[in-house]
Amino acid sequence: MLTTIKEVSGHVGKEIKLGGWLYNKRSSGKIQFLQLRDGTGFIQGILVKNQVSPEVWERANNLTQESSLYVWGVVREDSRAPSGYELDVTNLEIIQIAEEYPIAKKEHGVDFLMDHRHLWIRSPRQRAILAIRAEIIRAIQGYLDTNGFTLVDPPILTPSSCEGTTNLFHTKYFDEDAFLTQSGQLYMEAAAMALGKVYSFGPTFRAEKSKTRRHLIEFWMIEPEMAFVDHEGNLKIQEELVAHVVQQVLANCEQELKTLGRDLSALEKVKAPFPRITYDEAVELLHREGFTDFTWGDDFGAPHETKIAESFDRPVFITHYPTEVKAFYMKPDPNRPEVVLCADLIAPEGYGEIIGGSQRIDDPELLKQRYEEHHLPLEAYQWYLDLRKYGTVPHSGFGLGLERTVAWICGLDHVRETIPFPRMLNRLYP
Missing domain, CATH: 2.40.50.140 (Nucleic acid-binding proteins)
Incomplete structure (x- = not known):
C-alpha cells in the first residue's frame, strides 16, 4: 500500500x-x-x-x-x-526514464518558465504556492460555511456589466451579445434575498490591457452578500475572515511558508480588529508623505496604497470613498451623500487592495436615479431593480480577490505565480 x-x-x-x-x-x-x-x-x-x-x-x-x-x-x-x-x-x-528535462538546475528567464508552466509547477517553490492557495480556499470556505453562508453559483455568461465598465470580453450567445462575467455580485444580491447570507466562488474576467504585477485577465473571486447587514457589520465579517485565513495558513502550511522564505512574524500580526481610516484621512496622509498632487476625488493607485499601508502592521480599511469614483450600486452615507458606505481592505507590505465592499443601495428610486446617472440601460438591469421593489432590505457585500490574497500571504513579487496557469495580457499558453 x-x-x-x-x-x-x-x-x-x-x-x-x-x-x-x-x-x-x-x-x-x-x-x-x-x-x-x-x-x-x-x-x-x-x-x-x-x-x-x-x-x-x-x-x-x-x-x-x-x-x-x-x-x-x-x-x-x-x-x-x-x-x-x-x-x-x-x-x-x-x-x-524521463527524457532530458527542459528546466535545468540553473536560472531561467520568466518567459521560458511561463512557456513551461506545466512543468514549472513541479518545483518546490511553485508546489508550495499552490498548496498554500488550496489552504486559503479551504479556510475561506470553512469560515463562510460555518458562519451561516450558502454557496451559490452565478453565471459566467452575462448580458451586461456589473459595474458599467467597458473592460469586458464580448462573445455571441447565439443571436445575442453576451459577456464573460467580471463579478457575480449582482446575482449574489438576488440570492441573498432568497437565502439570507450567500457567497460565490469562481472565475471572473477583466479585459484590461494591464501589465502590472497585481493584474491577471482571468482570476478567482469570493463574493459574499448578506441581507440585513449594514456597513459596520460588513467590515467586521471581512476582518474576521481574513484573520481566520492567515492564522489557518500559519497553522497548516509551516513547511510551505519556509520553502518560500516567508517572514512569519509579519503574518502573525494579522489579527482582528483591523485599523480603519477614511478616504479623507488617507488623502491627508498622502499629502504629508509628499503626494501633494493627489486631489480629493482621485482614486488610489498602487504607489498610494503602498504608502498608506506602510503606516500599519496589518491590513487597513480605507472607508467612505467619494461617490463619483465608486460603483453605481453603493449606498451614499446618509449624513454625507458625497461619499459612500464602502471600504477597500489594503494588505500590508505593498500588496494593495485585496477586498472591496460596500453597503448596497436599497432604495428603488435612488437606484433608478443611479441608472440614469451612469447611463445604464433599464432593460438590462430591470431584474436588479426588482430586488428593491419586492421586499427591499439593508444589505451589504464584498469581493475578495484570491490571487492577490495568495500573493500577499506567500510574499510573492507577481500574481502570475499564484494561479496554476495564469492568463495575462500576452499569455494564453499553456
Whole structure:
C-alpha cells in the first residue's frame, strides 16, 4: 500500500512504499542521494551500495530528472532534513526514464518558465504556492460555511456589466451579445434575498490591457452578500475572515511558508480588529508623505496604497470613498451623500487592495436615479431593480480577490505565480 511523503512522520522505523518522481540526484561513489517528490512534499532517499542488490543500484544510476518510480525504504528522523525525515532506500522500481528535462538546475528567464508552466509547477517553490492557495480556499470556505453562508453559483455568461465598465470580453450567445462575467455580485444580491447570507466562488474576467504585477485577465473571486447587514457589520465579517485565513495558513502550511522564505512574524500580526481610516484621512496622509498632487476625488493607485499601508502592521480599511469614483450600486452615507458606505481592505507590505465592499443601495428610486446617472440601460438591469421593489432590505457585500490574497500571504513579487496557469495580457499558453 502506498504511503505519501506527507504521512512519513507516522511511519518512523518502518518500511514504506512511495510513488513519485526524481527531483534531483547526487552521488558520492558508494552512496546515492535521491531527492524524491510525490506531490505532497519532498524527501531525500539514501541508497547505500553495499546494502542493496546490484540491480537496484544500477536502476538508481539510470534515473534522470523527473523519472517516475516506486521506492521502498525505512523512514528515519533527521533534524537536518527540511522535512525532518529521510528514507533509507531498500528497493526501487522504475516506471519511466524521463527524457532530458527542459528546466535545468540553473536560472531561467520568466518567459521560458511561463512557456513551461506545466512543468514549472513541479518545483518546490511553485508546489508550495499552490498548496498554500488550496489552504486559503479551504479556510475561506470553512469560515463562510460555518458562519451561516450558502454557496451559490452565478453565471459566467452575462448580458451586461456589473459595474458599467467597458473592460469586458464580448462573445455571441447565439443571436445575442453576451459577456464573460467580471463579478457575480449582482446575482449574489438576488440570492441573498432568497437565502439570507450567500457567497460565490469562481472565475471572473477583466479585459484590461494591464501589465502590472497585481493584474491577471482571468482570476478567482469570493463574493459574499448578506441581507440585513449594514456597513459596520460588513467590515467586521471581512476582518474576521481574513484573520481566520492567515492564522489557518500559519497553522497548516509551516513547511510551505519556509520553502518560500516567508517572514512569519509579519503574518502573525494579522489579527482582528483591523485599523480603519477614511478616504479623507488617507488623502491627508498622502499629502504629508509628499503626494501633494493627489486631489480629493482621485482614486488610489498602487504607489498610494503602498504608502498608506506602510503606516500599519496589518491590513487597513480605507472607508467612505467619494461617490463619483465608486460603483453605481453603493449606498451614499446618509449624513454625507458625497461619499459612500464602502471600504477597500489594503494588505500590508505593498500588496494593495485585496477586498472591496460596500453597503448596497436599497432604495428603488435612488437606484433608478443611479441608472440614469451612469447611463445604464433599464432593460438590462430591470431584474436588479426588482430586488428593491419586492421586499427591499439593508444589505451589504464584498469581493475578495484570491490571487492577490495568495500573493500577499506567500510574499510573492507577481500574481502570475499564484494561479496554476495564469492568463495575462500576452499569455494564453499553456
